[in-house]
Amino acid sequence: MGFGIFFPLFCCAFILFFSSELSPVNSSIPGKFDGFIYGNNPAREDSIIVEAFMDPICSDSRDSWEPLKLAFEHYSPSIFLMVHPFPLPYHDNAYVASRALHIANQLNSSSTFPLLELFFKYQGNYYNTPTEDLSRSSIVSDIAILAANAVGDNSLSAFKNGFQDPNTDTMTRTSFKYGCSRGVSGAPYFFVNGFLLPDAGSALSYTQWTAIIQPLLSQQIAADHLLASDL
Numbered sequence: 001m002g003f004g005i006f007f008p009l010f011c012c013a014f015i016l017f018f019s020s021e022l023s024p025v026n027s028s029i030p031g032k033f034d035g036f037i038y039g040n041n042p043a044r045e046d047s048i049i050v051e052a053f054m055d056p057i058c059s060d061s062r063d064s065w066e067p068l069k070l071a072f073e074h075y076s077p078s079i080f081l082m083v084h085p086f087p088l089p090y091h092d093n094a095y096v097a098s099r100a101l102h103i104a105n106q107l108n109s110s111s112t113f114p115l116l117e118l119f120f121k122y123q124g125n126y127y128n129t130p131t132e133d134l135s136r137s138s139i140v141s142d143i144a145i146l147a148a149n150a151v152g153d154n155s156l157s158a159f160k161n162g163f164q165d166p167n168t169d170t171m172t173r174t175s176f177k178y179g180c181s182r183g184v185s186g187a188p189y190f191f192v193n194g195f196l197l198p199d200a201g202s203a204l205s206y207t208q209w210t211a212i213i214q215p216l217l218s219q220q221i222a223a224d225h226l227l228a229s230d231l
């Protein structure tokens with residue numbers, strides 16, 4: 001009797017094991033690291049690396065953006081900032097908006113952050129309640145018009161075509177999956193030098209950012225002194 005149950009189970013486990021061996025397990029690795037790099041600071045060995053997972057249709061993400069930008073400007077060029085779109089499933093238009101960021105980035109990479117800021121500015125138009133009676137295609141058209149303001153003149157039809165391009169869908173899925181792989185389940189989530197900051201899901205003030213970054217830079221200076229005294 002025991003064998004009767006075990007044998008089929010064993011077969012299943014066996015097949016699962018070998019099929020996972022044979023399948024291209026790495027096929028979901030994107031050709032390019034997910035995210036949009038803010039500003040022109042290069043990533044150096046001693047950069048303070050800030051990763052922000054943001055939903056363009058989330059009010060806490062919106063509220064966190066200005067203080068983060070101020071901190072970025074204050075600590076440049078020591079800071080390397082990367083923003084990952086993370087569309088929350090309970091924000092109905094977050095996926096379309098995140099896809100729009102990928103399309104904008106492809107059409108004119110300088111327009112990605114201006115478009116993110118347009119989303120933050122007009123976010124209220126894309127919340128669930130004001131859009132509940134709108135069709136998906138009318139929301140996409142509306143977003144394409146908004147985006148054309150950032151991407152440049154005559155970009156409207158290119159932008160609409162971007163929504164037909166399966167690659168922009170893949171890139172947006174990759175953003176979502178990448179966030180999941182880092183344990184992101186809300187927005188905004190911030191990682192500094194790879195470590196998740198507490199109070200994930202809430203906006204941080206400029207003062208909170210300086211309280212996080214300043215000690216890290218001081219640590220680096222102290223470490224440099226230690227090295228210098230060894231030499």
Ligand SMILES: *[C@@H]1O[C@H](CO)[C@@H](O)[C@H](O)[C@H]1NC(C)=O
Nearest residue numbers: 108110111114150151152153
């Ligand atoms: C690209 O986007 C930037 C930011 O919105 C804008 O200033 C610039 O004119 C755009 N480039 C073109 C070629 O339209």
